[in-house]
Amino acid sequence: MPCHYGYLRPHTPPLDYEHHSVIIMGAGPTGLLLGLKFAQQRIDVLFLEAEKEIATYRRACLYMPIVLKEFEKVGLLDAVVKAGAINTEGMAFRTPLGKDNRLLGCLLQTQVPKDRDSDLNNMVVHVGQNELAKIIQGMAEKYLHFQVRLSNRFTGCQQDEPGKVRVGVSTPKGEQFMEADYVVGCDSGTSAVWRALCIPFQRFTWNDFRLIATNIRYP
Ligand SMILES: Cc1cc2nc3c(=O)[nH]c(=O)nc-3n(C[C@H](O)[C@H](O)[C@H](O)COP(=O)(O)OP(=O)(O)OC[C@H]3O[C@@H](n4cnc5c(N)ncnc54)[C@H](O)[C@@H]3O)c2cc1C
Numbered sequence: 001m002p003c004h005y006g007y008l009r010p011h012t013p014p015l016d017y018e019h020h021s022v023i024i025m026g027a028g029p030t031g032l033l034l035g036l037k038f039a040q041q042r043i044d045v046l047f048l049e050a051e052k053e054i055a056t057y058r059r060a061c062l063y064m065p066i067v068l069k070e071f072e073k074v075g076l077l078d079a080v081v082k083a084g085a086i087n088t089e090g091m092a093f094r095t096p097l098g099k100d101n102r103l104l105g106c107l108l109q110t111q112v113p114k115d116r117d118s119d120l121n122n123m124v125v126h127v128g129q130n131e132l133a134k135i136i137q138g139m140a141e142k143y144l145h146f147q148v149r150l151s152n153r154f155t156g157c158q159q160d161e162p163g164k165v166r167v168g169v170s171t172p173k174g175e176q177f178m179e180a181d182y183v184v185g186c187d188s189g190t191s192a193v194w195r196a197l198c199i200p201f202q203r204f205t206w207n208d209f210r211l212i213a214t215n216i217r218y219p
Contacts, residue, residue, distance in 0.1 A: 069120055
């Protein structure tokens with residue numbers, strides 16, 4: 001009996017990709033702020049975030065006038081001010097209190113980068129970056145077409161002829177593929193999206209000082 005197995009193909013139906021207008025990789029503050037702007041314009045936006053929680057790390061603790069102006073434009077400013085503390089003097093970096101509490105350097109409010117013609121130039125606002133992310137997410141999730149999927153790690157992308165972008169994602173349910181009109185890489189300085197597109201990320205390393213980020217409780 002001749003064997004025909006070599007000619008048999010399993011029946012594969014045409015692939016039906018989940019489609020979104022915009023897929024944003026990375027739900028850090030950059031992505032979330034952009035996503036909020038899309039949502040406010042009623043544009044469907046899906047976030048794929050690699051971590052199982054949003055922004056639990058401690059990084060930014062204050063926002064300059066130029067950033068505050070951007071918060072104001074999207075209606076975030078009041079919530080950020082309410083959650084944080086206004087500082088109109090500037091900031092100082094010191095050695096620890098238990099040591100000699102020596103002033104290492106300071107940035108007075110007059111030296112802080114300003115937004116031209118802004119009425120917010122006389123202050124900075126202190127809020128933890130993790131809190132800021134929650135505020136932006138809370139506001140954005142009021143829009144139906146805004147969703148964040150956690151534990152979804154971007155693995156690769158490709159653009160087809162008509163201009164759709166196909167995206168590969170590693171999820172708790174296995175590998176998935178989706179399609180979008182636009183894909184935005186907001187997955188930080190080590191961006192996998194940039195790497196997938198072979199775009200070199202221009203960066204440098206500070207060699208002359210070290211920065212340690214920690215949280216303190218100050219009554
Ligand atoms: C110590 C320190 C202090 C700072 N202080 C200040 C400050 O006081 N004020 C200020 O304005 N800025 C400050 N910054 C800068 C600020 O923290 C950054 O500008 C900000 O985090 C950039 O946000 P982002 O959303 O671009 O990136 P990130 O916050 O890094 O977010 C990127 C997101 O992408 C996700 N991701 C990564 N890879 C993938 C993948 N393959 N698939 C899906 N998701 C992925 C990550 O999990 C992360 O959630 C500070 C930074 C540091 C390090």
